[in-house]
Amino acid sequence: MTKDELILKLSDLEWEDFEVKSAKGEIPKDAWETVSAFSNTSGGWLIFGVKQTGKKFEIQGVNNPEKIEQDFLNTIRGGKLNVFVPTRQEKHTIDGNTVLAFYIPVSKNKPVYYNSPANTFIRRGSSDHRATKEEIDSMYRDQTFGTKTSEIATGTSRADINDTSLSRYRDYMSRFNPTVSYNRYGETDFLQKLRIMDGEQCTLGGLLFLGKRDTIERYFPDFRIDLLEIPGTSYTDTKVRYTFRLDEYENLWEYYFECIARLKSKVDVAFKMGNEGFATDVSPGFDALREALVNMLMHSDHFSPACPRIRIFTNHIEFYNPGGMPKPIEELKGKDISLPRNPIITKLFRVVKLAENAGYGLDNIEFNWKAYNNTQPVFDVDFDSVIVKFELEQKTAVKEKPEVGDSSEKLRFKWEEVRRNFGVIAERTQKSSEENIADLRGIYGVFTGYLELNFGKASEKLRNNFGITSERIRREFGKSSENKSSTHERMFLLLILIVLENNITAEQASKILNVSNRTIETYLSTLKDNGIIDRIGSRKEGYWQIKQS
Structure with missing residues (x-):
């Protein structure tokens, strides 16, 4: 100072x-x-x-x-x-x-x-x-941040998993993430590999997510997700406390569907929505609320005396999440840090594509709500709670699907959509290289625009060193009738993969692009030597970064 x-x-x-x-x-x-x-x-x-x-x-x-x-x-x-x-x-x-x-x-x-x-x-x-005693207890729980719900729920068994919820979850996964490896497993392996169960007993996270309510309440006596609709701008502005209150449901998976159904009706959705909460077209306002809901369920301190709650007022929606953040919010957003309070719950949402692959999804929440409503959600972060507030007074709503090139904001929106649709790199290695390359070719246009916008120098170096231009991409790259790709194209595809997931390994990239690990290492060295990418951190723990200058 x-x-x-x-x-x-x-x-x-x-x-x-x-x-x-x-x-x-x-x-x-x-x-x-x-x-x-x-x-x-x-x-x-x-x-x-x-x-x-x-x-x-x-x-x-x-x-x-x-x-x-x-x-x-x-x-x-x-x-x-x-x-x-x-x-x-x-x-x-x-x-x-x-x-x-x-x-x-x-x-x-x-x-x-x-x-x-x-x-x-x-x-x-x-x-x-x-x-207070409750606040001190919360601090002690924070000492075990990221581990508490991974512990065993002693005395539980497979009988404590709700069969209907499990069946619904597996069906949802098969439809919305059909290529993920977990779809291939029988029930026992499925429960073990996703750590819903550990040996013969449930984990606390698995129990919360798919368990029977009676069993959950043995470990979490006041288990509930509270959702109220209040006919006013505040409690003092209404004559009745609420006009709707969510009933009790079995587990977090069932609560998700009930909450998403109520939230869907509160935003001006311009496009058709599926029953599971997926938009069939771009709907940034709904995406922001869905992301906020999933974040609340994933990152809540479920051991807190307070419960996660949603308050829907006439002019705003509030998500209250018991449990503070592991780091300051600006650091979490700036570094895209992934530090989940409940890793098992987080993974269970992620593998059905209801959660981001990394970080808290805070940037996506802000960006999507700004695109929808031209206002920024307000984050009120305390040491033992987080409140996210969304204004409902619409100003300049986005009523049509953004087109690439219209503006930098719309281009970023399109790229985030591409990232979500591409999915998790580790799971992409289970697909055929032909399918992966075809999908990567399909996002050439969005990527080149994103690269020009965010990494002008790197884009210029690609043109100067490799002749990779938008015209060449249109003329030579992306020929879907050809499975083979040139060295220049594969290097370009590797660059896309780095931007999609900057800690991608050579082994993962080699499986996706159908080349050897040594070839990937050569590509990385070439991109690094030409000043396009740089390695941040160690070989084991570091990541790749496109150079800004």
Whole structure:
């Protein structure tokens, strides 16, 4: 934090990531409440040497900055807190007064408290609040993020899986993802390989997804997905609490269909919808709500006392998801990070093409709702919950299928549609190379437009080094009557695969393009040497990236 940034912060009236303390001669006792709150919530700056009176701030400085700094750091390292809190510290001189600034990051080992668990604090608005028992329990569950629902539901068996739900799920998979390998398995292998069951017992995730309600309630006593339709813009704006409330259903799979049916009727859908919630043509508003629903079911903290809920008001729809995010929302969106709270549930939605292959689908939710309604959904992220709000007051709705070339936004929309339709790379290796190459040839036009729009330099290098142009693609590539493809075309197809899934392996690419691993390695080296792609990270854990310049 620079001196100018500090002064700018002092001009703000409210903040969640900034707290000032006078600390003129010593560290105030309530400083540790702020350390705990920042560690348990979203991190923030703790400033010593500034006095706040109401909305006014006075820079007083600290009398002995070296002592204050050492006392603060030694106390943090000395066992006052239950876990070590790494800090970053800075010193500024303003009008002759020394101000100390300490950055407290959000902890991976929440809850963070001082002296005893009773001294656990969280940040609400611009102040520190003592955490409730439920909030502390939520922090402990976050320590097992991504593992809790993968545990065994002790005492369960195949008899606790709902036969109708299982049959419906398998039928849905066979129709909407017919090439996925799981369709070939008998029931026992199907349940084991998707980890619905582990040995003779159900996993908690499998039970939630396809189990019998009576059994689910033994492990999740208040299991439900709450959906209310409220005849007003808020609870205070209505004379009755609700006009519709969703009944109880067996499991998450059955809840999905009931929720999607209600949501479908609340958006201006311009194209015909299938009963399972799939649009037969482009309907971005419905796609955004469907993605939000699936995200809520996948990422909810199902152990929380609160339940996932949907509130449909006359002018907006709210999705409430108990359980915070594993990382700040901007980082999840910017890096397309996939950190599911419930991996088994996430996979079960993904293999029937109801979920994105990576990340939280946040970009898709935003993009589709903007395309439909010309407004952005609002994400209200707290440490133990997430609310997504969709405005229903339509402004400039998209009433027709976007055409490539109309605008950069429509081109991006088309490319996202291509990504969804192409599916999961790992599952694509189960298809014949002829079918894969034909499908890749079918998206030449969209890809070249997407490449020009987002990676102009890479597109220019392709033209200069390989002669790959839109004209050549139309003239020479994509001849469906020919199964063979040239070296240049295969290299181009590999580039498409990299953009579809940047951590694709040489083995996967070789199966899809029907060439050897060594040939794929040669193609990758050629693309890398010509400055078109670059490798980020290690050979095992890294990924490929098209170079922007």
